Amino acid sequence: AQTVTQSQPEMSVQEAETVTLSCTYDTSESNYYLFWYKQPPSRQMILVIRQEAYKQQNATENRFSVNFQKAAKSFSLKISDSQLGDTAMYFCAFMKKEDDMRFGAGTRLTVKP
Amino acid sequence: EAQVTQNPRYLITVTGKKLTVTCSQNMNHEYMSWYRQDPGLGLRQIYYSMNVEVTDKGDVPEGYKVSRKEKRNFPLILESPSPNQTSLYFCASSLSGRDGYTFGSGTRLTVV
Numbered sequence: 001a002q003t004v005t006q007s008q009p010e011m012s013v014q015e016a017e018t019v020t021l022s023c024t025y026d027t028s029e030s031n032y033y034l035f036w037y038k039q040p041p042s043r044q045m046i047l048v049i050r051q052e053a054y055k056q057q058n059a060t061e062n063r064f065s066v067n068f069q070k071a072a073k074s075f076s077l078k079i080s081d082s083q084l085g086d087t088a089m090y091f092c093a094f095m096k097k098e099d100d101m102r103f104g105a106g107t108r109l110t111v112k113p
Numbered sequence: 114e115a116q117v118t119q120n121p122r123y124l125i126t127v128t129g130k131k132l133t134v135t136c137s138q139n140m141n142h143e144y145m146s147w148y149r150q151d152p153g154l155g156l157r158q159i160y161y162s163m164n165v166e167v168t169d170k171g172d173v174p175e176g177y178k179v180s181r182k183e184k185r186n187f188p189l190i191l192e193s194p195s196p197n198q199t200s201l202y203f204c205a206s207s208l209s210g211r212d213g214y215t216f217g218s219g220t221r222l223t224v225v
Contacts, residue, residue, distance in 0.1 A: 004155075006155075009153075033210075033211050033213075035213050037216075042218075043201065043218070043219045044216065044218055044219070045203060045205070045216035045219075047213045047214075047215075050212070050213050052211070091155060091156065095210060095211070097210070098144055098163075098207065098209060098210025098211065099144055099146065099161045099162075099163055099169070099210060100158070100161070100171075101146070101158070101210070101214060102158075103148075103155040103156040103157075104155050105153055105154060105155040106155050
C-alpha cells in the first residue's frame with residue numbers, strides 16, 4: 001500500500017518569509033498524482049496545488065510552488081511571502097487511482113506577525 | 114454554487130444509537146468518498162463510490178455503511194456507534210479524481 005509521510009508535525013514562519021513543507025511517499029507506480037491541501041481553523045479542506053507525476057515541470061499557483069523529485073519520491077510545498085492567512089494544517093496526498101487518495105498526517109503551520 | 118454539503122456539522126450521540134450523516138454534491142461528480150480525520154493520523158478513507166450502486170471499502174470500513182442510490186447523494190451510516198468512532202468526518206467528491214477532490218465542511222461526531 002502506498003504511504004505518505006510528513007516528517008514535520010509543526011512549523012512556524014515569520015510573516016513575509018518563505019517556508020518549505022516536506023512530504024515523501026512510497027510507491028512502485030510510475031503514473032500518479034500528488035496534492036497539497038490546506039485546512040485552516042474553519043476545518044474546510046482546500047486544494048492548494050496538484051502535480052501529475054509524468055510532468056517534469058513543477059506546479060506553481062501564485063505564492064505556492066512544489067519541488068517534485070520523482071526519483072527521490074519527494075513532493076515539498078514552498079510558500080513564498082507567507083501571510084497570516086496561511087496559518088493552517090497542510091496535508092500532502094497521493095493518488096494512484098481515482099478512488100484512492102491517501103493522506104499524510106499533516107503539518108501544522110503557524111505564520112507569526 | 115458548486116459544493117459538497119454535509120449535515121449535520123456537529124453531532125453528539127450515545128453508544129449504540131444509529132445515525133446517518135448526509136452528503137450531497139451538485140457537480141454531477143462520479144467519484145465520492147468518506148474520510149475520517151484523527152490527530153496524528155491524517156485522513157483515512159472509510160468507503161468510496163465510483164458511480165451509482167458501486168461502492169467499496171477503504172482502509173477503515175469497520176462499523177460503517179454507505180449507499181449510492183443517486184449520483185448526488187452518498188450517506189454514511191453508523192448502525193451502532195461506539196466511542197472509538199468519535200472523529201471528524203469528511204465527504205468528498207470528484208469528477209475524475211485526478212483534478213483532486215472537493216470536500217464538504219466536515220461533521221464533528223462525538224459518541225459518548
